[in-house]
Amino acid sequence: MAQKPTAKASILDAYERAVIENGERAATLEAVAADAGVSKGGLLYHFGSKNDLVAGLVERMDELAEADLGALRVAPEGIVRRFIRSSVDVDTTFDHTYIALTRLAQSGLHPEATDALTRVESGWRDLIATEVSDPAVARLVLLVSDGLYYNSALWPGVERGTGTDEVEGVINALDDLIRARSH
Amino acid sequence: MAQKPTAKASILDAYERAVIENGERAATLEAVAADAGVSKGGLLYHFGSKNDLVAGLVERMDELAEADLGALRVAPEGIVRRFIRSSVDVDTTFDHTYIALTRLAQSGLHPEATDALTRVESGWRDLIATEVSDPAVARLVLLVSDGLYYNSALWPGVERGTGTDEVEGVINALDDLIRARSH
């Protein structure tokens, strides 16, 4: 049920891509259909409306989030390090969906998108709390991650000075803080 | 030249409000005109096109940013403390314009909005660098601020657990870090 390399999946991919690259407004049925290699009518056979596309993305997000949390939970380097690192990595399946939903949420037209993101963030929050006892630091970790996502969501494709190596510095700084505060 | 309580200003206000509250897509000429108390035609007399509205916002942003940096520079509590605190305060003239531009930037249709935000962030970066010597920590401070803005921009009106008092904890944590790293 989760693994169909069908037209449906590639339409969803195209929608995701369109939203990320050109914004929700530009992600018209026609544009998405063209990118997915079908016609408007063809698209509408699989997704009866634009809202259905959003719903499809939400569903995908929930599945990916579950997997993401699972991987995070068993990350050998620790939850926080892995978490922050993965926040820069904007080129995974997870990130694509997450960023697309971020855009949709901001459009104000899709409360379901906002809800899905809230669920994800809530999962992260709980997990981080298991590793970081100080609530202020835990909050700080989440804010840094949000900041990283915000950056990549806002300046798509633009290298904005938060490269992977620079993030290592940030991670180390957070580490110092966590150690200093854990007594 | 900067102080006209004219229709032009109130139209710009209405546009800003519309973008923040309902997203860029809902900020149609008609909706903005209605909110500003003029007709579509009336609006278009002052702003010949939708792009002119965006340009007006960008101009406003540049003016406000200058004032903001000035205030930050002489903040008695220090630049970082003031900076982070003001990132939660989403109810100033500055924040309204900033958040509206954030939304516009994400729509992908207004590069000028992205540019304006880049200028603002660049001003902040430079200023923070004068107070925080460690580049990783300086970057962290910016990311936290971005995170806070992202939160308020994404969940408008929603109390998302980052209240003013909780932010004090975050500020103190950052303070610890700055002190620990400044030798």
Next chain:
DNA sequence: GTCTATACATGGATAGAC
């Protein structure tokens, strides 16, 4: 300086052929 009327384009969605 502000309004009404209207032209024009575009996007979402339906109907029905293949």
Next chain:
DNA sequence: GTCTATCCATGTATAGAC
């Protein structure tokens, strides 16, 4: 399952009256 044709709503922008 996918396409074409078409309808309808909405949004931007222009023209011209007041």
